[in-house]
Amino acid sequence: MGGDHGPPVVVPASLQALKKCPALHLILVGDNDVLQEQLRNQSYDASRLTIQHASQRVEMDESPSQALRSKKDSSMRVAINLVKEGVAEACISAGNTGALMATARFVLKTLPGIDRPAIISTFPTLSGKNMRMLDLGANVDSSPEHLFQFAVMGSVLASAVDNIKEPKVCLLNIGHEDIKGNELVKATAQLLNQTKAVCYAGYIEGDQLYQGDADVIVCDGFVGNVALKASEGIAIFIRNLLKEGYTRNLFTKFAALVSMPILKSLVKRMDPDRYNGACLIGLTGIVIKSHGGAKISAFAHAIEEAIVQVEKNIPQRISTEVEQLLKLSRDPS
Amino acid sequence: MGGDHGPPVVVPASLQALKKCPALHLILVGDNDVLQEQLRNQSYDASRLTIQHASQRVEMDESPSQALRSKKDSSMRVAINLVKEGVAEACISAGNTGALMATARFVLKTLPGIDRPAIISTFPTLSGKNMRMLDLGANVDSSPEHLFQFAVMGSVLASAVDNIKEPKVCLLNIGHEDIKGNELVKATAQLLNQTKAVCYAGYIEGDQLYQGDADVIVCDGFVGNVALKASEGIAIFIRNLLKEGYTRNLFTKFAALVSMPILKSLVKRMDPDRYNGACLIGLTGIVIKSHGGAKISAFAHAIEEAIVQVEKNIPQRISTEVEQLLKLSRDPS
Numbered sequence: 001m002g003g004d005h006g007p008p009v010v011v012p013a014s015l016q017a018l019k020k021c022p023a024l025h026l027i028l029v030g031d032n033d034v035l036q037e038q039l040r041n042q043s044y045d046a047s048r049l050t051i052q053h054a055s056q057r058v059e060m061d062e063s064p065s066q067a068l069r070s071k072k073d074s075s076m077r078v079a080i081n082l083v084k085e086g087v088a089e090a091c092i093s094a095g096n097t098g099a100l101m102a103t104a105r106f107v108l109k110t111l112p113g114i115d116r117p118a119i120i121s122t123f124p125t126l127s128g129k130n131m132r133m134l135d136l137g138a139n140v141d142s143s144p145e146h147l148f149q150f151a152v153m154g155s156v157l158a159s160a161v162d163n164i165k166e167p168k169v170c171l172l173n174i175g176h177e178d179i180k181g182n183e184l185v186k187a188t189a190q191l192l193n194q195t196k197a198v199c200y201a202g203y204i205e206g207d208q209l210y211q212g213d214a215d216v217i218v219c220d221g222f223v224g225n226v227a228l229k230a231s232e233g234i235a236i237f238i239r240n241l242l243k244e245g246y247t248r249n250l251f252t253k254f255a256a257l258v259s260m261p262i263l264k265s266l267v268k269r270m271d272p273d274r275y276n277g278a279c280l281i282g283l284t285g286i287v288i289k290s291h292g293g294a295k296i297s298a299f300a301h302a303i304e305e306a307i308v309q310v311e312k313n314i315p316q317r318i319s320t321e322v323e324q325l326l327k328l329s330r331d332p333s
Numbered sequence: 334m335g336g337d338h339g340p341p342v343v344v345p346a347s348l349q350a351l352k353k354c355p356a357l358h359l360i361l362v363g364d365n366d367v368l369q370e371q372l373r374n375q376s377y378d379a380s381r382l383t384i385q386h387a388s389q390r391v392e393m394d395e396s397p398s399q400a401l402r403s404k405k406d407s408s409m410r411v412a413i414n415l416v417k418e419g420v421a422e423a424c425i426s427a428g429n430t431g432a433l434m435a436t437a438r439f440v441l442k443t444l445p446g447i448d449r450p451a452i453i454s455t456f457p458t459l460s461g462k463n464m465r466m467l468d469l470g471a472n473v474d475s476s477p478e479h480l481f482q483f484a485v486m487g488s489v490l491a492s493a494v495d496n497i498k499e500p501k502v503c504l505l506n507i508g509h510e511d512i513k514g515n516e517l518v519k520a521t522a523q524l525l526n527q528t529k530a531v532c533y534a535g536y537i538e539g540d541q542l543y544q545g546d547a548d549v550i551v552c553d554g555f556v557g558n559v560a561l562k563a564s565e566g567i568a569i570f571i572r573n574l575l576k577e578g579y580t581r582n583l584f585t586k587f588a589a590l591v592s593m594p595i596l597k598s599l600v601k602r603m604d605p606d607r608y609n610g611a612c613l614i615g616l617t618g619i620v621i622k623s624h625g626g627a628k629i630s631a632f633a634h635a636i637e638e639a640i641v642q643v644e645k646n647i648p649q650r651i652s653t654e655v656e657q658l659l660k661l662s663r664d665p666s
Contacts, residue, residue, distance in 0.1 A: 219559075231539075237459055245598055262578035266571070
């Protein structure tokens with residue numbers, strides 16, 4: 001029921017995903033009447049699509065604590081409960097990020113050894129390789145131990161999903177030299193330098209985020225969120241300037257016409273739809289956050305992201321890795 | 334002597350600035366032989382250009398403490414000394430940023446009431462208005478009081494240079510609601526909400542940096558540096574994809590040809606040269622930092638930035654404003 005568009009996007013995206021993935025079963029959680037209405041006159045395999053009624057919905061501007069307290073029958077809460085009960089293997093939501101994080105953390109709990117879940121997402125890079133970055137805004141005022149845990153989780157995800165043997169993990173900083181950075185980054189670097197659990201490759205600066213040198217980039221949620229949104233901001237700036245330029249007069253419109261294949265390939269390469277579906281990592285279950293403004297194909301992509309995480313058994317893998325680490329730190333021999 | 338190019342950029346840029354600004358006097362500080370060589374066969378008004386020999390230079394990768402300790406006759410140190418002694422009214426350098434900041438702070442000291450100098454620079458926005466942002470990397474682990482001082486200094490600069498009566502000052506955050514953000518941002522917002530010294534307009538998110546809604550954007554140096562460099566990173570990504578697309582084959586090269594006016598106007602609008610010249614604000618003298626990779630016209634722009642700051646008497650204005658504030662806090666009636 002969440003996101004900017006709600007069921008008119010989520011339902012068609014679900015039908016699209018069901019067609020594409022024959023093994024997929026989906027439970028639509030939300031207002032029964034609204035969902036039935038969306039499904040009317042649609043053809044789909046009813047044995048793989050059920051509706052679970054929920055009488056409430058979390059508003060996009062509702063505070064997480066408010067949602068947690070007073071929306072116990074919201075579509076979000078019911079969906080996460082289904083994961084907790086083992087009825088569903090993953091939950092996908094385009095709703096209020098803060099409420100989703102708070103509810104998921106409250107209901108599912110974090111994995112043993114993980115203090116805080118983080119938001120991780122995938123980005124395109126110049127090299128063509130994917131880059132994963134965390135935390136993108138779930139946690140502010142993180143400690144070095146939190147960032148260390150993020151590094152381990154990001155490394156496990158990149159290794160499992162992208163089949164990278166030893167994912168290169170970098171710390172986001174404002175310089176490469178040891179003396180550069182704030183206290184958080186310097187203390188985290190010390191922890192990462194001492195571990196064999198991740199392949200730590202040192203500091204990376206903001207202008208190298210999209211070069212493809214790192215498989216996983218770790219930072220505090222405040223910093224990650226700013227970096228991500230500043231990137232969006234400048235991309236929108238450039239898009240608007242191009243649009244302005246190409247629509248100025250007849251000649252520029254002709255230039256736009258002949259440039260169309262190039263501009264289309266640019267948009268495709270950076271297409272946020274293809275990268276939709278951030279993961280709330282570090283929980284005992286799988287929760288995927290779609291962009292609130294996602295359209296049908298983007299939301300379908302978030303569903304596919306959930307399928308991959310289920311198939312790869314991500315929470316279990318993180319749990320095993322962290323358990324191994326905790327064992328090592330208890331018994332360093 | 335600093336920057337990626339040294340005198341071959343700085344000297345021609347200086348001659349360019351001398352031509353453009355008839356009231357300008359410049360002192361080239363550095364190796365006398367190298368500078369004389371650069372000036373050979375050039376025509377210029379010798380009464381407005383002198384050389385001050387300095388036997389050392391700070392390397393680009395030298396640590397600030399090392400530079401401060403062992404490079405007492407470096408071009409950087411001598412140039413800042415000239416400002417201290419009142420021989421020069423401003424210092425412009427393309428050299429090592431950390432060393433420049435440390436040396437300027439050590440020699441010139443901060444203004445009364447200012448704990449730390451900050452790096453502030455100007456950026457283009459969609460609305461066509463300029464936006465100034467600080468701190469861009471001089472300070473990490475800032476306190477709310479530091480950010481408050483940055484807000485005051487940024488506001489004074491925007492008001493004096495851009496003739497804005499009440500510059501709109503925003504705090505960079507990861508959301509608009511009061512509950513969003515880290516402890517630093519929340520505590521700073523409290524300070525800004527209580528003051529009349531700046532026109533505080535609330536939180537701003539990373540994706541709105543370049544929209545032109547704020548005249549001044551305040552953040553910790555770690556966050557500002559990451560935001561700035563992440564923006565650079567994505568701009569380079571887009572530029573490379575466009576370049577790749579437009580050079581693919583004969584047809585795309587034709588598309589590039591007819592698109593040239595649009596692409597050129599895009600580059601001009603975002604031209605980093607036009608925005609070269611960050612200011613080390615909060616010191617008793619004017620110090621301008623040019624981008625290390627700046628070419629001639631960009632470095633000339635940094636010189637012009639220094640001229641404006643001298644004409645507008647920025648350190649004095651900040652000092653007066655801060656003194657006023659300190660007086661108010663002592664005597665709130």
